[in-house]
Amino acid sequence: MLTLETAQITQGSFTLHADLTLAPAQTYAVIGPSGAGKSTLLGALCGFIPLRAGRLLWQGKDITQAAPGARPMTMLFQDNNLFPHLSVMQNVGLGLRPDLRLGSAEQTRVHEALDRVGLQGMAARKPAELSGGQQSRVALARVLVQARPLVLLDEPFAALGPALRNDMLDLVAALAAETKAALIMVTHAPEDVRRIADQVIFVEAGTAHPPQPAAALMDNPPDALRAYLG
Numbered sequence: 001m002l003t004l005e006t007a008q009i010t011q012g013s014f015t016l017h018a019d020l021t022l023a024p025a026q027t028y029a030v031i032g033p034s035g036a037g038k039s040t041l042l043g044a045l046c047g048f049i050p051l052r053a054g055r056l057l058w059q060g061k062d063i064t065q066a067a068p069g070a071r072p073m074t075m076l077f078q079d080n081n082l083f084p085h086l087s088v089m090q091n092v093g094l095g096l097r098p099d100l101r102l103g104s105a106e107q108t109r110v111h112e113a114l115d116r117v118g119l120q121g122m123a124a125r126k127p128a129e130l131s132g133g134q135q136s137r138v139a140l141a142r143v144l145v146q147a148r149p150l151v152l153l154d155e156p157f158a159a160l161g162p163a164l165r166n167d168m169l170d171l172v173a174a175l176a177a178e179t180k181a182a183l184i185m186v187t188h189a190p191e192d193v194r195r196i197a198d199q200v201i202f203v204e205a206g207t208a209h210p211p212q213p214a215a216a217l218m219d220n221p222p223d224a225l226r227a228y229l230g
């Protein structure tokens, strides 16, 4: 359980209010108009943006002040955050050891993660020697070896074509189900919500609303959500 308790998150003159709880092993879509505060919400959960008020609790423990690396979550960035001078193996290995001194058990874990995302045989390549979809898979393998209970994604795979995007979304959802991780994904695409989300966090007018079951909400959206969906 991850709880944002009467939280206020400030970016310049903008303030986002959030009072919500996320359950384990659920898939959450974060949707809402541009500039509503979706990235702000993820930044606060990850620890990149401090809370101005309120608390963040993980399994009842206060982690409001915890550094990003000490939190139970990992973030998949839109640009994949790969290092061009490092091999695929090293880029994934960073998720286990920042100094890259991987023991044999750790190397095995990296190879297993590469196999799982369909990149067997590509460990020695550099990111520039991969397609866009393969680069996204490297970033996913790094998330996989970290094995954190929460995975945050901010408009992932936006640069990929529709078919590849859907493949990647399905892969992320499958990996999350296997590892029992919760997924929290910002998206602008209502079809993504129907594709993988159990719950929706609607962000609008300075508030991140508590999660609601995705199917019922999308079938019968309240006025503000209907206006956003168009």
Ligand SMILES: Nc1ncnc2c1ncn2[C@@H]1O[C@H](COP(=O)(O)OP(=O)(O)OP(=O)(O)O)[C@@H](O)[C@H]1O
Pocket (backbone or CB within 6 Å): 011, 012, 013, 014, 032, 033, 034, 035, 036, 037, 038, 039, 040, 041
């Ligand atoms: N570093 C910053 N300094 C000042 N204001 C900021 C900063 N970052 C974001 N904002 C403002 O905070 C508000 C929320 O931004 P945020 O990026 O969270 O929105 P979003 O819902 O993710 O938008 P989009 O869908 O366009 O990516 C916006 O009004 C934005 O202009």
